[in-house]
Every structure is written in structure tokens, then in C-alpha cells.
Amino acid sequence: MVNKSKRLYQELAQHLKADLTSEKLAKPGEKLPAERELSEMYSVSRTTVREALIMLELNGVVDVRKGAGIFYLDHPEKDALFHSAAIGPFELLQARQWFESSIAELAAKNISNSQLKELKDLILPGPCDDDGDRRIHFLIAEGTHNNMMIKTAYELWEARQTDMWGRMIGRVTDLDAVRQTWHEDHQHIMHALMRRDSKSARRSMWQHLENVKNVLFEASDIDDPEFDGYLFVE
Amino acid sequence: MVNKSKRLYQELAQHLKADLTSEKLAKPGEKLPAERELSEMYSVSRTTVREALIMLELNGVVDVRKGAGIFYLDHPEKDALFHSAAIGPFELLQARQWFESSIAELAAKNISNSQLKELKDLILPGPCDDDGDRRIHFLIAEGTHNNMMIKTAYELWEARQTDMWGRMIGRVTDLDAVRQTWHEDHQHIMHALMRRDSKSARRSMWQHLENVKNVLFEASDIDDPEFDGYLFVE
DNA sequence: ATACAAAAATTGGTCCAGCCAAATTCATTT
DNA sequence: AAATGAATTTGGCTGGACCAATTTTTGTAT
Numbered sequence A, B: 001m002v003n004k005s006k007r008l009y010q011e012l013a014q015h016l017k018a019d020l021t022s023e024k025l026a027k028p029g030e031k032l033p034a035e036r037e038l039s040e041m042y043s044v045s046r047t048t049v050r051e052a053l054i055m056l057e058l059n060g061v062v063d064v065r066k067g068a069g070i071f072y073l074d075h076p077e078k079d080a081l082f083h084s085a086a087i088g089p090f091e092l093l094q095a096r097q098w099f100e101s102s103i104a105e106l107a108a109k110n111i112s113n114s115q116l117k118e119l120k121d122l123i124l125p126g127p128c129d130d131d132g133d134r135r136i137h138f139l140i141a142e143g144t145h146n147n148m149m150i151k152t153a154y155e156l157w158e159a160r161q162t163d164m165w166g167r168m169i170g171r172v173t174d175l176d177a178v179r180q181t182w183h184e185d186h187q188h189i190m191h192a193l194m195r196r197d198s199k200s201a202r203r204s205m206w207q208h209l210e211n212v213k214n215v216l217f218e219a220s221d222i223d224d225p226e227f228d229g230y231l232f233v234e
Numbered sequence C: 001a002t003a004c005a006a007a008a009a010t011t012g013g014t015c016c017a018g019c020c021a022a023a024t025t026c027a028t029t030t
Numbered sequence D: 001a002a003a004t005g006a007a008t009t010t011g012g013c014t015g016g017a018c019c020a021a022t023t024t025t026t027g028t029a030t
Helices: A008-021 A035-041 A046-058 A078-082 A089-110 A113-123 A130-143 A147-158 A163-171 A175-194 A198-219 B008-021 B035-041 B046-058 B078-082 B089-110 B113-123 B130-143 B147-158 B163-171 B175-194 B198-219
Strands: A062-065 A069-072 B062-065 B069-072
Touching (some): A046 A062, A046 B046, A089 A130, A089 A147, A089 A198, A089 B089, A089 B147, A113 A130, A130 A175, A175 A198, B035 B046, B089 B198, B113 B175, B130 B147, B130 B175
Antiparallel strands (some): A062 A069
């Protein structure tokens, strides 16, 4: 086990995950070596093994059964969830554009007056910071009164926390002007919601995220060595 | 700590979560008692405390910093994620209807020929079981070539694993006929995808989930004591 | 009194050894 | 061949110990 400044159990979980997908430890459905064996194999304490297993269990990779053993679950799609770090800024924005447009459309039908007031208080004062932005999009999602959509909206926002995003936002030359544009976008969306105009709400949200995409595309640096793979065909 | 047949660290994590939301342990942004203190407070070993903290950390409730302490993060929206058990069958289907329609529309534009072939092999043989159903919807999501959409599709499916759903599916009197209907729906979607007709793909997917909603609504039992709260205003 | 550096205390990270309880395996009996 | 029960395997949990990062306190020089 090589030390890499992360917590040991996280590193181990990563190794275990890799050795599972390459079927070195077990084929899907099969049993893994016992905790005590894994402990020796990876030269870490059994405690660390157990912590890593909790992580894999919470991620649905593995099933740990007392007295029986550790089983490699066979749902290959789990990878998409586990590899959420592999989601690039542009595909994320594309997903947000499609999903949040639907959210806005449904929110126009279901949002309550008190939520509209909250939204007004949030938007009217002027351009907002990143956290204000988050609250606006989240409040609109809550306007759907659909918990699955609220949850999805939350995850769409959280998936954004990647290094790439930070670097790109940092490159935006005139952030104030951008914030001003986005502020106007938010106003358009809000007005559509207040008029209960679902189609207009969808269009406004779509256009807003189109603007975000454009700003970020201009700010993106093709020379960035990690830029590869973050683009995709549309 | 009362024993409840679950694993101890999971139970503890539940208690900690409760005592955090009621702000008995710390206010948002503040520091929690040290691991050794928590260990005494809840009468469990420090190891168990650490395991529970891993769970809370993975859920974004808490931030653990070596040498510094454990901090209660202040993102109230995390609750929606944590309380995913509170998502009812109908709001889930509503979310699927909106999101998967978008997924189908985009998939019609981006799906590869080999993916279309896979889809054909999956659908043509005839009505499929629950797992086949999962693979079809997932394959369409993969057709978007957008990792965030794939991830969302995965979570839309996983959120379905609730008792309520099982009971309702169990009540469907003529499951074969239902599977036949869904099979035809799948064919419509597939043909739209093969024609690269994005609007038709959206419509077909929407109609498919409309059919699912109807079947489940007929199968739902208003007398079910847990039925309360699973409906919502549209 | 202030600023800075060193030392001490706090706190999470890891390891180890041991015992318990659930599940499995294997030998024995019928 | 089936049923029973003992032995083994395996995960669950505990307590103690030591290390390393951080924070707090203390001491010293300015």
C-alpha cells in the first residue's frame, strides 16, 4: 500500500474497487477473501479493511454478511455512480439544461406563492454569488413539490464540484458582467414562474443554461492537459 | 445504545444524524464532540464511532479533519438526499416521465448503431422481466453518451426499491397483459430511436411511463395505511 | 503589551489482539 | 441419504496503544 496523503481506507477502497472490476479478487456474485486475508494481502490492518468495506458497501459494490463473507454484487451500472468524478463540465451542463428545463416547466405549475415570494426576495436584490445561485436553482426544484426532482437537482449541483469547473470559472475575465447576464436570466425565469407560464419557464431556463455553457466554453482552455475528454459530440 | 439487529455503526449514524438535525450535538458549521467523547456519550467503542462517521461523511453531513475535529456541515438540502426513503412511487414516476423523456430525445440524436443493436436484441425476443426492463431504460440512457444522464437514470431506477412499489406491483392482477403493453411501448421507443426521430422518441417514452402510471394507479390500494403521502397534486 | 517561536494538549488515523455471534462446513449418528 | 450437532470460518465489536496533524498554551524576545 502506497501512502498518498488521502485517508488510508479511501485509498484501499479505490484499490479494492479496481481489483474487483478487473476480477482479480472475485467475479460478480462471488465471495471475496476474508477480512483477515485482505488485511494481509494489502498490508493494512483489519480495521482499515473494514472501513474500506463500509465505503464499498455504501456504494453498492459489495455485500457484507456476518459469518458468511463479503460478496461482489453484480450490477455493472454502479460504476457510473462511483465514477462520478468522470463527469465533465460540459456534459453536466447539458444534463442540467435538459433536466432543469423540465423542472422549471413543472415548477411553473406547482410552485406555491410563498415559494415565489422567497424566490423574489432572492433574485430582486441584484446579482448573486455562487451560493445564491445554488439556492435559486434549488428553490425552483422545490417548487415542483416532487422529492425525486428535488433530489436530482441537488445532485446536479453537487456533481459540479470538480477541479475543472473551478479552473474554468476562475478564467472568466469579467465575472461581474457574467453575473449580470445570469441575473437577467433568473429574472426571466422568475417572471415566467409568476405568470405560471410553464412553456416560457422551460424556454427561459434552457436559455439561461445555454448562456452558462457559452461563457464557460469561452473560458475553457484547450491547452489544459486535463481538458481532454471533457468535451463531447452534441 | 439499543441493539436493533442492524449493524451498530448504522444505528449510531442514525442517532447522530437525528441529534445533529435537532442541534443537540452541534449547530451547523460548529464542531462536534471528539470521537473519544462520542464514544462515551453513546456507550460504543471509538471504532464504531469512526465507522458511523465514515457513513455521515459519505453522506455529506459531516467533515472530519485530522487533528482539528468533526464539523457539522451546513447544507440543509442534504436532507432530501438522506431522506430518499420519503420518495413515493407516483412522484418517482412523474420524475421519470419528465427526465426519461428528455433522455430518450437526446438518445435519438446520439445513440450509436451498436447500442441500437443491443437494444434490438433486448426488445425483439418479447416481453421482458423486471431486470430486462432495467437494462432497456439504462441502455437508452447510455445512448445519450452523457455520464450525468446515465448516473441520473441509474438513480431514478434505484429509488424505486421501496416496499410500496413491491406491494403495488404485486397487486397487478394480470401482469402478463401489462408486460405485453410495456413491450409494445418499448418497441415504439426503439423504432423512434432507430429513425433518429427525437420528438417521437420523447413522445413514446412519455406515453410509456404514462401507461406505467395508470397501471400502478389502478393497482394502488387506497386503504393501505401507508398509502398516505404517496399521492400528490399535479 | 505585542509578536513570534517552542512546547504541550487535543484530536483524528492506524494498528493490534482478543472475544463474541452468525453462518458455514464437516463429522457423526440414525 | 438425511438429520443432528460439533468444529471452523467469518464478520461484529471492544479496549488499548501509538502516531501525526492541528490547535492551544506557554515562554521568550522585542
